[in-house]
Amino acid sequence: MAHIAPLAQPITLKLSGKVIKNRLYRTPLSEYASSYDEDNVENCELADGGAGLICTGNIPIHRDNLENYNNAVLDINNPWDPVEAFRPAVKAAKSRGALFLPQLQFPGRQVPEFLNVNPKSSSSEQLPPCLNKTYGKPSPLTKAEIEDLKRRYVWAAEVLAKAGADGIILHASHGYIMQQFLSPLINKRTDEYGGSLENRARFILEVVNAIKEKLPSDRFVIAAKLNCQDFIEGGTSFAEQCVVIKWLEDAGVDFFDISGGTYASPAWRGNIMKELAERPSQKERGRCVRSTSF
Numbered sequence: 001m002a003h004i005a006p007l008a009q010p011i012t013l014k015l016s017g018k019v020i021k022n023r024l025y026r027t028p029l030s031e032y033a034s035s036y037d038e039d040n041v042e043n044c045e046l047a048d049g050g051a052g053l054i055c056t057g058n059i060p061i062h063r064d065n066l067e068n069y070n071n072a073v074l075d076i077n078n079p080w081d082p083v084e085a086f087r088p089a090v091k092a093a094k095s096r097g098a099l100f101l102p103q104l105q106f107p108g109r110q111v112p113e114f115l116n117v118n119p120k121s122s123s124s125e126q127l128p129p130c131l132n133k134t135y136g137k138p139s140p141l142t143k144a145e146i147e148d149l150k151r152r153y154v155w156a157a158e159v160l161a162k163a164g165a166d167g168i169i170l171h172a173s174h175g176y177i178m179q180q181f182l183s184p185l186i187n188k189r190t191d192e193y194g195g196s197l198e199n200r201a202r203f204i205l206e207v208v209n210a211i212k213e214k215l216p217s218d219r220f221v222i223a224a225k226l227n228c229q230d231f232i233e234g235g236t237s238f239a240e241q242c243v244v245i246k247w248l249e250d251a252g253v254d255f256f257d258i259s260g261g262t263y264a265s266p267a268w269r270g271n272i273m274k275e276l277a278e279r280p281s282q283k284e285r286g287r288c289v290r291s292t293s294f
């Protein structure tokens, strides 16, 4: 058998049967940090890096609930045609054979106060100041708002499927809404969405099931980014996350991107500002590696 270099080896996803052509993964990076330049589009093609799997940064599914300025937004109430708006970006991302998964997100309480003074969350636990920002006091999502959110996730996934995406990746890590349901530290609900692990995992499982009902997992990839743990006292633990991952796998999640931390314990950021300041290679990086912004 011919030797294939480890990074060049393809992976076939178990449920959808879709093939990731190599082991290079462009993890989700928020488009707010994009260096997209409309006058120099040919140098901004993410696909040219040759990654087998490309995810977008988080795409909020509610225009009044952004993660940050410059986010791409998929809102069911936007007046423009979202399929036509996303089709060129999907085509560009897939132009070198990558599997392409946009990331769907709702920030919940974890949004700077200057962007949203009245955020929603699983309950009313406020995020203390961190990352040099303050955060609004959240109100707990009502049952009707939970239903609306589920409908929005499904609608956004359907739009992206029509635009040609291979699937979606749910942002269920880093302290955003799905994490706010999973975390016993944040989720103080007393209804069927709070309390036991089964209840705290209900929201994400219902979203997965609702998407799968419209977009069967043998042809549309549902992936999820989850924390291994929150790295914060009383937050989600490794043991609980392992159980949730098993439930999600059984529900039809094709693969997981495992990360960790929240804004209050930002393990995933490393010491990014220090690194950027100290690494000479970063000066060149901005010129060579550019991300797409839609």
Ligand SMILES: Cc1cc2nc3c(=O)[nH]c(=O)nc-3n(C[C@H](O)[C@H](O)[C@H](O)COP(=O)(O)O)c2cc1C
Pocket (backbone or CB within 6 Å): 027, 028, 029, 030, 031, 033, 056, 057, 058, 103, 171, 225, 258, 259, 260, 267, 268, 269, 272
């Ligand atoms: C500026 C910046 C923006 C990011 N945006 C996102 C994002 O939109 N969605 C996401 O899931 N992760 C985002 N991340 C986290 C990375 O995808 C990734 O999780 C991080 O580099 C750490 O890698 P690890 O999760 O494998 O530990 C972002 C990280 C940085 C530094």
